[in-house]
Amino acid sequence: MSSTAVSPEVGLPHPEPAAAVPITKHIATMRVNGRDREVVVEPYLLLVDVLREALGLTGVKRGCATGHCGSCTVLADGLPIRSCLRLAVTATDVALETVEGLAGPDGTLAPLQQAVVDHAAAQCGYCTPGMLMAATALLARDPRPTRSDVQRALNGNLCRCTGYVKIVDAVLDAASRMPGDRA
Amino acid sequence: MGRVLQPFEYYEPVTVADAARLTRSANAHLLAGGCDLVPRMRHGLVRPERVVSIMKVAELDDVPRLGPDGELRIGARVLLGALGGHPGLPRWHALDDAVDGLEPADIRNMGTVVGNVCSAVAFLDVPVVLAVLRAELRVTDGSDARAIPVADLCVAPLTTALRPGELVSSIVVPAVGPHSGSAFGKIAVTPHEEGDHNRVSAACSVVLDAGGTSVASMAVVIGSCDFRPLPVPLTTGFPMPVGAATYAQVAALAADMVAPPADAHWAAQVRPQLVAALVRDGLERAVRRAGGPAEADDQRRQR
Numbered sequence: 001m002s003s004t005a006v007s008p009e010v011g012l013p014h015p016e017p018a019a020a021v022p023i024t025k026h027i028a029t030m031r032v033n034g035r036d037r038e039v040v041v042e043p044y045l046l047l048v049d050v051l052r053e054a055l056g057l058t059g060v061k062r063g064c065a066t067g068h069c070g071s072c073t074v075l076a077d078g079l080p081i082r083s084c085l086r087l088a089v090t091a092t093d094v095a096l097e098t099v100e101g102l103a104g105p106d107g108t109l110a111p112l113q114q115a116v117v118d119h120a121a122a123q124c125g126y127c128t129p130g131m132l133m134a135a136t137a138l139l140a141r142d143p144r145p146t147r148s149d150v151q152r153a154l155n156g157n158l159c160r161c162t163g164y165v166k167i168v169d170a171v172l173d174a175a176s177r178m179p180g181d182r183a
Numbered sequence: 184m185g186r187v188l189q190p191f192e193y194y195e196p197v198t199v200a201d202a203a204r205l206t207r208s209a210n211a212h213l214l215a216g217g218c219d220l221v222p223r224m225r226h227g228l229v230r231p232e233r234v235v236s237i238m239k240v241a242e243l244d245d246v247p248r249l250g251p252d253g254e255l256r257i258g259a260r261v262l263l264g265a266l267g268g269h270p271g272l273p274r275w276h277a278l279d280d281a282v283d284g285l286e287p288a289d290i291r292n293m294g295t296v297v298g299n300v301c302s303a304v305a306f307l308d309v310p311v312v313l314a315v316l317r318a319e320l321r322v323t324d325g326s327d328a329r330a331i332p333v334a335d336l337c338v339a340p341l342t343t344a345l346r347p348g349e350l351v352s353s354i355v356v357p358a359v360g361p362h363s364g365s366a367f368g369k370i371a372v373t374p375h376e377e378g379d380h381n382r383v384s385a386a387c388s389v390v391l392d393a394g395g396t397s398v399a400s401m402a403v404v405i406g407s408c409d410f411r412p413l414p415v416p417l418t419t420g421f422p423m424p425v426g427a428a429t430y431a432q433v434a435a436l437a438a439d440m441v442a443p444p445a446d447a448h449w450a451a452q453v454r455p456q457l458v459a460a461l462v463r464d465g466l467e468r469a470v471r472r473a474g475g476p477a478e479a480d481d482q483r484r485q486r
Contacts, residue, residue: 044189090214137288
């Protein structure tokens with residue numbers, strides 16, 4: 001194996017170095033579904049567990065807990081992430097959205113949720129929250145996706161029940177009912 | 184609350200020097216996006232006593248940049264998705280292919296490019312491409328710096344050449360010269376036995392002569408067939424004529440090089456053929472992107 005000495009790269013401007021201290025158990029503020037929520041955070045806690053157990057947002061599902069199935073998908077600053085791979089302590093500076101935030105204040109289902117109902121696109125329902133969040137991110141980015149776009153966006157969300165076709169149909173149906181032009 | 188991970192000391196340093204110092208201790212692990220470290224902790228494969236996040240270190244760039252010589256500089260905090268969205272990425276065709284093919288989107292929004300390479304996981308795509316593009320890792324221990332070719336990073340399964348107290352500050356991908364092209368492809372394979380890598384991949388890079396009729400130089404790297412990206416030893420002389428015969432000749436070299444895993448008896452029959460197909464296709468696309476002629480099959484596909 002070879003390596004060569006090089007000049008240290010010119011660093012970007014950085015704040016005055018402070019002595020690094022360990023981050024321990026503390027009360028943090030998390031922005032979840034548009035609300036600031038206080039929660040006790042310890043470094044070893046996963047975001048999925050803090051959302052479910054500390055904040056009661058059990059719509060976020062823990063499936064494989066290793067980042068493969070997508071049932072834990074939530075949005076961080078509008079982008080889908082695996083909450084089972086994210087330490088909660090690293091998620092206190094982003095805006096989080098879970099499936100509980102999709103419906104209106106009066107309980108009216110979001111177009112995506114209604115479309116899942118209309119198309120019978122859920123059986124056991126365990127994958128559904130993750131599917132909804134991935135689809136929400138897709139439609140925010142591309143209001144008029146093609147079937148292939150939808151399939152690709154949901155590629156990381158596994159479903160053992162439905163065979164995916166009705167889920168894709170529901171997303172396309174919801175897109176057709178929502179305002180917006182293709183980016 | 185239920186606990187999945189074992190407790191550890193956790194730090195978020197704001198300088199490279201601090202981050203390097205904190206990881207000099209035994210059993211300290213660097214954390215970027217967490218897509219590799221967290222599952223390893225979850226499975227008990229590693230039990231760090233200290234985890235040091237690099238995501239608050241402003242000296243580590245989080246935006247891909249073009250350097251003064253046309254090189255691509257990828258800082259340690261650059262997410263895979265951020266690289267994919269960079270307007271300059273298509274110049275490095277193979278890297279564009281690999282990032283575009285990364286699934287799922289969640290991982291692209293969480294994982295960093297440097298973390299993807301430093302995970303030393305055999306079946307990942309980006310390290311294979313960076314090896315064929317002759318990219319280098321810029322490594323620092325907070326005071327001194329050295330460069331390690333990506334192709335030389337993995338020294339054993341899941342093990343890199345990084346020393347305790349070192350961290351990668353960036354990856355530098357050389358500028359694309361004239362008459363250059365590259366391509367990456369992969370084939371997903373249904374695992375037959377535990378431990379099978381579920382794909383094979385190939386990255387190809389060519390430089391043509393000014394007329395586009397011969398290959399002046401070439402590099403081919405195979406992925407997912409060993410613990411590290413495998414460069415194909417090109418025993419043919421250069422220049423080589425552009426065309427199917429050349430692609431088949433190099434594909435045969437690649438297929439011969441692939442060692443079937445001892446515990447996957449079926450792979451001996453399948454994997455060399457897959458590697459050969461990927462290399463033939465990769466060379467055709469790389470040549471076309473370098474300004475060479477398209478093969479007859481390519482011309483039919485393009486209609």
